[in-house]
Amino acid sequence: MKDLLTGLLTRRGFHEEAQEVMKDSGGAGGFALVWFNLDNFKMFNSRFGFDRGDEILKEIAMILSSIFLRDDKKILLARFSDDNFVVLTDWATVELKIDRVQEYLYTLHENITLRLRAGIYFPSEGEDIRKACDRAKLACDNIKKNHSVSSCMFHEEMSKSLALQQHILDNLELALNKNYIRVFYQPIINLKTEKLSELEALARWNDPELGLISPAEFIPTLERYREIHKLDVYAMKKVCDDYSQCRQKNLPLFPVSINLSRLDFELCDIINEIELATAVNNIPREMLNIEITESINDEDTSVLNLGIEKFRALGYEVWLDDFGSGYSSLNVLKDYSFDTIKFDMKFLSGFDINKSEKAKYIISANLSMARLMGMKALAEGVETEEQLAYLKSIGFDKAQGYYFGKPMELEKIYSELISRDVSKPANI
Ligand code: C2E
Ligand code: CA
Ligand code: CA
Numbered sequence: 001m002k003d004l005l006t007g008l009l010t011r012r013g014f015h016e017e018a019q020e021v022m023k024d025s026g027g028a029g030g031f032a033l034v035w036f037n038l039d040n041f042k043m044f045n046s047r048f049g050f051d052r053g054d055e056i057l058k059e060i061a062m063i064l065s066s067i068f069l070r071d072d073k074k075i076l077l078a079r080f081s082d083d084n085f086v087v088l089t090d091w092a093t094v095e096l097k098i099d100r101v102q103e104y105l106y107t108l109h110e111n112i113t114l115r116l117r118a119g120i121y122f123p124s125e126g127e128d129i130r131k132a133c134d135r136a137k138l139a140c141d142n143i144k145k146n147h148s149v150s151s152c153m154f155h156e157e158m159s160k161s162l163a164l165q166q167h168i169l170d171n172l173e174l175a176l177n178k179n180y181i182r183v184f185y186q187p188i189i190n191l192k193t194e195k196l197s198e199l200e201a202l203a204r205w206n207d208p209e210l211g212l213i214s215p216a217e218f219i220p221t222l223e224r225y226r227e228i229h230k231l232d233v234y235a236m237k238k239v240c241d242d243y244s245q246c247r248q249k250n251l252p253l254f255p256v257s258i259n260l261s262r263l264d265f266e267l268c269d270i271i272n273e274i275e276l277a278t279a280v281n282n283i284p285r286e287m288l289n290i291e292i293t294e295s296i297n298d299e300d301t302s303v304l305n306l307g308i309e310k311f312r313a314l315g316y317e318v319w320l321d322d323f324g325s326g327y328s329s330l331n332v333l334k335d336y337s338f339d340t341i342k343f344d345m346k347f348l349s350g351f352d353i354n355k356s357e358k359a360k361y362i363i364s365a366n367l368s369m370a371r372l373m374g375m376k377a378l379a380e381g382v383e384t385e386e387q388l389a390y391l392k393s394i395g396f397d398k399a400q401g402y403y404f405g406k407p408m409e410l411e412k413i414y415s416e417l418i419s420r421d422v423s424k425p426a427n428i
Helices: 011-024 041-048 050-068 094-108 129-142 156-177 215-224 228-248 270-280 302-314 329-335 357-372 385-394 410-417
Strands: 031-038 076-081 084-090 116-121 151-153 181-190 195-207 211-213 256-260 288-293 317-323 340-343 376-379
Touching: 011 076, 011 084, 011 129, 031 041, 031 050, 031 094, 031 129, 041 050, 050 076, 050 084, 050 094, 084 094, 084 129, 094 116, 094 151, 116 129, 129 151, 129 156, 156 195, 156 215, 156 228, 181 228, 181 410, 195 215, 195 228, 215 228, 228 256, 228 270, 228 288, 228 410, 270 288, 270 302, 288 302, 302 317, 317 329, 340 357, 357 376, 357 385
Parallel strands: 116 151, 195 256, 256 288, 288 317, 317 340, 340 376
Antiparallel strands: 031 084, 031 116, 076 084, 181 195, 195 211
């Protein structure tokens, strides 16, 4: 079975022949499976037209044939779909040949950058060829965002992380309905009064099958699959609920920060959701702060900008989260307006008051900039007495970190933090 455009094998033809070829060699190893994919092929098509796109695909087929089919009959070449090519070849020279393919492509097109990514997998004896192809593809997908390399070998972690991702997507609704996802709170300390001043709401997923799943794991997955608004709306409603309950019990009340993803502004009417929940629970707007992370590097800033301005006009504070963690920090400050900047914990990592001269220059210069722009400054990730002393000495407004307390259940905030001097280290 041949692909009409390139003359290479089709996916089905490849599967059948590959299984045979591997059996003929006694099932022994010695093979490498390579999944090739062209970067931004869709963009190429829309820019240069489908005819040019077809030409490129034929060219790739020609390059792969000339490099891989040179000396061995057992080698198989296929185009599975669109710009996905697969090669079954001898493992010994595979990396060398992949490099040659890329070089060949560069010399043919010096004026446009075409990167053909390659994922490599070494199938074991008797392994199902479909599974083996999936693994080569996983390795290839793994370097989609990493432009410094063009090939990658499969490793077991990749399939584990894929399975976790699938579990997260399949179980989100259930986890929300059954309260497997909960909201924890981390204290924020006002460094002038040395008192607890706000709380940050952070999601926790305690899964009956997998145990605790970290937000670092489920947040990026929910963002990638555009489901993040479901979590964010749920967490926000839970915060409103908790707030009402504390008020009913006459407990001291603190403004709570919620984390929003920039995608929330696209995926739902997040402002309206928040307005409704605060109105129903009779929560003053100044008691709910909005945190938005700085990785807002969209080309179109208008939707988010309007959203931020609307929140602020309504009376909510908007805080810039993770300032300094990405490359776009300064532009973000230029393009949007915030009430508070949260300095990312990277600023403080490895901080030594006697040695970290450069870190001190950077922190204090950024603090001055925040001041000039009329914003409050909060330092995240405070873990030591020394860090705290330095932050106080240069005039930070607020701090947050394990030194004061980890994210914890609301009951614990009230039982452990209200009664003690929060400017002293936590022993929790
Ligand atoms: P973030 O907003 O920057 O939250 C702070 C993270 O740093 C939290 O991790 C917290 O546990 C951790 N942390 C706080 N103090 C310290 C410290 O002193 N040392 C160290 N090493 N870590 C500290 P967590 O809870 O795992 O959350 C990770 C990220 O997930 C959050 O980072 C936030 O961006 C995101 N996230 C969490 N909950 C939500 C949510 O409901 N919605 C959205 N959109 N994002 C969320
Ligand atoms: Ca945050
Ligand atoms: Ca942060």
